[in-house]
């Protein structure tokens with residue numbers, strides 16, 4: 001059979017390989033069959049095709065992105081590849097360009113990429129410093145409505161922790177987040193009264209019934225320990241809604257015993273961690289004329305050993321925080337596996353791109369059980385070495401059992417937005 005052509009009616013896909021963790025079984029890949037009918041996983045069907053050993057995944061969940069920043073690189077490149085270069089450049093671009101239409105068109109472009117690559121749910125952070133919050137959140141809500149049925153979307157407000165106060169303009173932002181069914185988020189870094197700010201932040205989220213999602217310690221500076229502060233704040237306030245922490249890079253440069261002690265607190269506080277290794281590789285330990293020594297990846301194995309749910313996600317795409325990327329979770333899986341040595345480390349890591357992010361965000365759980373939606377990514381690879389050696393550009397993406405058009409949007413579509421200010 002030609003790999004890319006599947007019958008559109010009920011069918012049994014014979015001779016496929018599925019990671020055992022998706023079948024609630026021990027071990028690595030399981031050679032099996034999977035049947036589809038009426039858009040759902042089904043009992044065996046009369047028509048069968050031999051898939052030649054193809055690997056099958058449930059569609060992906062990308063739980064940390066920045067759709068509002070995406071694809072501004074041509075008009076606002078990072079001048080030196082550093083974190084500060086990114087922060088400054090994005091700030092200038094936001095003020096100069098981020099109308100509702102500009103944000104909507106770039107975000108829609110990014111969503112079409114993600115959809116074509118096999119992603120079914122996305123959480124995005126949204127720069128929410130006033131007056132941007134009033135511009136972006138309604139535009140995001142419109143986009144979410146347009147994408148219903150293709151990609152489930154969640155928004156998180158993004159501000160620096162110095163911009164947070166319980167009685168200032170952030171109250172309005174938090175009201176917008178509530179109105180648009182979002183998640184309360186901010187970036188944490190060491191400031192004198194961080195503990196107080198965190199208590200206020202969690203109280204505000206609890207009053208509004210919101211989950212929390214933080215950008216945490218995105219630095220190689222070992223003295224940045226805001227992950228510890230967040231864990232303590234959650235434990236002290238008894239904040240009960242899900243809390244996600246992203247990045248947590250400085251754990252990788254801290255004293256080992258201190259880092260492990262912090263991880264014990266993270267486990268106790270019940271936090272979910274999302275690692276963003278592609279963006280970290282780009283920004284962390286970058287110094288002109290000096291080869292980077294540190295990778296910036298957080299301590300994913302030590303977290304997993306403590307039962308902390310770890311996910312991986314895309315983060316930025318073609319903006320000053322990361323010059324590359326296409327919201328392709330197979331690329332994230334391939335890179336995370338190499339960067340974090342997920343190979344030779346048990347067989348549960350495929351959950352970090354599917355099950356764990358879905359649980360952390362409250363998206364529907366991926367399932368290959370009979371009756372579940374047939375939202376699948378099928379790759380012409382029979383095992384991990386074949387999978388990760390090629391970009392899988394010829395993968396099949398099924399949504400409700402139907403093979404979707406995987407044509408990627410043309411960058412030239414955005415050219416008229418890219419005139420420098």
Ligand SMILES: [Zn+2]
Nearest residue numbers: 064125215315
């Ligand atoms: Zn981010």
